[in-house]
Amino acid sequence: LKGTPFSISGLSPLASQEAAQAADAARDGGARAEGADHRCMCAWDAAVGVAPDNHRNRALSSFYLPGVAPIEYSENAKVDLKVNKLTSAKTQLPYGYYVLPYCRPPEIVDSVENLGEILVGDMIENSPYEIQMLRNVTCRVLCKVSLSTEKKDQFRSMIDDEYLVNWIVDNLPAATRYTFGRLGPEGKSEYSYMNGFPVGIEKSGRYYVHNHVRLLIQYHTQKGEYEGYRVVGFEVEPQSMTQALRADSEKPNGFQGLCQDGAASPLFDLDLHDEIVFTYDVQWMYSEQRWVSRWDNYLRMTGGQIHWFSILNSLMIMLFLSGMVAMILLRTLYRDITRYNELTTAEEAAEETGWKLVHGDVFRRPRHAKLLAVSVGSGMQILGMSVVTLICALLGFLSPAHRGGLLQSMMLLFTFMGVFAGFSSARLYKLFGGDDWKMATLMTAFLYPGILFVLFFILNLFIWGQKSSGAVPFTTMFALLVLWFGISVPLVFLGSYFGFQRPPIEMPVRTNHIQRQIPTQPWFIQPLFTSLVGGVLPFGAVFTELFFIMSSLWHHQFYYLFGFLGLVLVILIVTCAEISIALTYFQLTSEDYRWWWRSFLASATSAVYVFLYSILYFSSRLQIEKFVSTLLYFGYMFMISLLFFLLTGSIGMLASLQFVRVIYASIKID
Numbered sequence: 038l039k040g041t042p043f044s045i046s047g048l049s050p051l052a053s054q055e056a057a058q059a060a061d062a063a064r065d066g067g068a069r070a071e072g073a074d075h076r077c078m079c080a081w082d083a084a085v086g087v088a089p090d091n092h093r094n095r096a097l098s099s100f101y102l103p104g105v106a107p108i109e110y111s112e113n114a115k116v117d118l119k120v121n122k123l124t125s126a127k128t129q130l131p132y133g134y135y136v137l138p139y140c141r142p143p144e145i146v147d148s149v150e151n152l153g154e155i156l157v158g159d160m161i162e163n164s165p166y167e168i169q170m171l172r173n174v175t176c177r178v179l180c181k182v183s184l185s186t187e188k189k190d191q192f193r194s195m196i197d198d199e200y201l202v203n204w205i206v207d208n209l210p211a212a213t214r215y216t217f218g219r220l221g222p223e224g225k226s227e228y229s230y231m232n233g234f235p236v237g238i239e240k241s242g243r244y245y246v247h248n249h250v251r252l253l254i255q256y257h258t259q260k261g262e263y264e265g266y267r268v269v270g271f272e273v274e275p276q277s278m279t280q281a282l283r284a285d286s287e288k289p290n291g292f293q294g295l296c297q298d299g300a301a302s303p304l305f306d307l308d309l310h311d312e313i314v315f316t317y318d319v320q321w322m323y324s325e326q327r328w329v330s331r332w333d334n335y336l337r338m339t340g341g342q343i344h345w346f347s348i349l350n351s352l353m354i355m356l357f358l359s360g361m362v363a364m365i366l367l368r369t370l371y372r373d374i375t376r377y378n379e380l381t382t383a384e385e386a387a388e389e390t391g392w393k394l395v396h397g398d399v400f401r402r403p404r405h406a407k408l409l410a411v412s413v414g415s416g417m418q419i420l421g422m423s424v425v426t427l428i429c430a431l432l433g434f435l436s437p438a439h440r441g442g443l444l445q446s447m448m449l450l451f452t453f454m455g456v457f458a459g460f461s462s463a464r465l466y467k468l469f470g471g472d473d474w475k476m477a478t479l480m481t482a483f484l485y486p487g488i489l490f491v492l493f494f495i496l497n498l499f500i501w502g503q504k505s506s507g508a509v510p511f512t513t514m515f516a517l518l519v520l521w522f523g524i525s526v527p528l529v530f531l532g533s534y535f536g537f538q539r540p541p542i543e544m545p546v547r548t549n550h551i552q553r554q555i556p557t558q559p560w561f562i563q564p565l566f567t568s569l570v571g572g573v574l575p576f577g578a579v580f581t582e583l584f585f586i587m588s589s590l591w592h593h594q595f596y597y598l599f600g601f602l603g604l605v606l607v608i609l610i611v612t613c614a615e616i617s618i619a620l621t622y623f624q625l626t627s628e629d630y631r632w633w634w635r636s637f638l639a640s641a642t643s644a645v646y647v648f649l650y651s652i653l654y655f656s657s658r659l660q661i662e663k664f665v666s667t668l669l670y671f672g673y674m675f676m677i678s679l680l681f682f683l684l685t686g687s688i689g690m691l692a693s694l695q696f697v698r699v700i701y702a703s704i705k706i707d
Contacts, residue, residue: 110268
């Protein structure tokens with residue numbers, strides 16, 4: 038929160054008409070839930086940045102999605118406020134809300150959480166806050182808590198680490214609006230939203246706890262369509278103040294609070310008090326924003342233009358590579374094929390040069406063929422998971438309203454895509470002439486998933502040692518093992534069975550018994566150089582979008598730009614295929630037939646640049662200082678880089694395989 042332009046005592050009051058303009062901000066997201074019909078309106082255009090207002094005048098097909106139906110509240114009906122974890126971008130270690138000495142309800146009840154919520158450390162619990170529809174409240178006393186030295190140290194530690202409090206009302210997370218001094222295009226002050234609000238602030242060595250909150254809840258109603266009122270916005274204005282109390286027997290706590298803003302009420306200095314009073318205001322405001330678009334404020338984009346520049350940048354890289362591959366295929370390769378097919382005399386045949394010379398060795402089994410087949414199989418598993426996840430996201434099934442839905446879907450899809458991993462590795466291993474299919478299948482099922490699980494387990498032990506809510510319980514670990522051993526492994530064997538049952542892939546040329554000698558290669562054809570050069574372009578096609586993904590991961594922001602991400606994935610696939618094809622062709626023209634692993638590494642080394650970029654992001658964008666937090670960051674980024682390594686390498690290798698088969702099938706071999 039350092040450098041953030043807001044006052045210590047809280048943010049300036051917000052006018053209701055200004056809040057109603059929030060829906061006019063730039064939007065990028067997936068499906069919108071149609072409130073009037075209790076359904077989810079899933080518009081494809083919305084995934085690539087079309088404003089929801091454009092859809093309101095159009096008849097769109099819609100369908101029911103579980104868990105997204107709006108709730109209509111009658112006047113004075115109870116509206117629950119639930120509390121979630123405390124989060125910090127400085128430590129990346131979430132903690133339960135009641136770790137701090139906040140007011141507790143008589144009985145703490147945990148909400149039922151899905152697998153994704155457990156993995157990210159969500160702890161959704163009830164709270165003692167009493168909110169009733171359309172009933173405004175001013176300075177209601179929640180409770181009074183004694184502050185021991187230990188409790189004060191807890192507050193100081195959380196404030197130093199810039200922890201944020203996360204609340205939920207009607208499935209909407211609490212948002213803090215930050216208003217900036219500059220004016221927007223319509224002459225109004227620009228503002229942005231932050232998920233949650235700070236525990237407190239530190240200034241000149243003094244610690245001020247936010248012990249008073251103003252809950253600004255926006256509602257919408259439409260008499261002709263439904264009865265009651267719907268919650269369409271939830272903002273929090275945190276304040277630090279020293280309240281005055283007077284006895285009042287009519288109040289639930291026996292006290293009436295007196296809260297005054299500004300100089301009339303001094304800030305709550307943690308060091309000067311031995312007890313803390315928590316109070317809150319509730320202010321209901323009518324909003325023209327409908328329930329269908331109530332998430333727009335959370336998904337509003339300040340950098341939408343940057344994404345289009347990112348797409349244009351990626352497209353330029355793809356067009357450059359496409360031009361290079363087209364030149365190879367249409368000019369150089371066509372000339373080579375024509376010349377090779379016109380050779381007639383033995384003298385001319387003896388003077389052959391280029392890639393035709395290695396036709397007897399080009400499909401020779403590579404070293405570590407089993408590992409290559411396993412790597413490609415795992416890469417196909419990741420690609421299948423990514424494609425299906427993006428399709429579901431574009432259709433609106435992975436709305437941020439479903440907490441943990443994205444991560445849970447990715448876990449389950451990765452498990453079920455094991456059948457593609459087994460099939461791909463079996464087909465490739467059979468092409469290599471391998472006979473140890475049981476070991477190849479076992480390695481496909483256990484090698485890379487095992488590496489990821491062991492790393493995840495070790496990191497989880499460190500999180501558990503910090504007593505963080507982000508530590509995955511051992512029961513959930515057992516559930517993950519059940520998914521792995523009970524579903525993924527049998528599916529890998531099933532896919533492998535079908536892969537080995539099919540006839541082997543036919544090669545256009547036979548492999549010679551005697552291996553051909555490879556001439557001395559120039560330095561710029563060496564494997565290390567070509568791989569490092571090849572990895573630059575796939576990374577260049579995705580690095581801008583990678584910045585937004587990492588901001589979402591490590592700054593706890595919402596990421597719902599799946600339209601952009603889908604375009605970037607298509608560009609990445611094309612880029613990886615083309616760079617591998619180009620480098621494979623240059624290698625074969627140098628009479629070096631060891632292209633199997635090089636075609637894999639030509640695009641897979643983009644993962645090295647992803648990890649190097651994560652180091653740059655860590656040093657320039659994050660303020661992580663603690664050892665465990667640093668270990669978590671680099672551990673998870675290594676796991677992400679490994680997945681990216683397998684994904685891009687598999688795409689490049691399979692594209693090169695198809696390319697080599699096509700060019701050798703087009704020439705006459707005596």
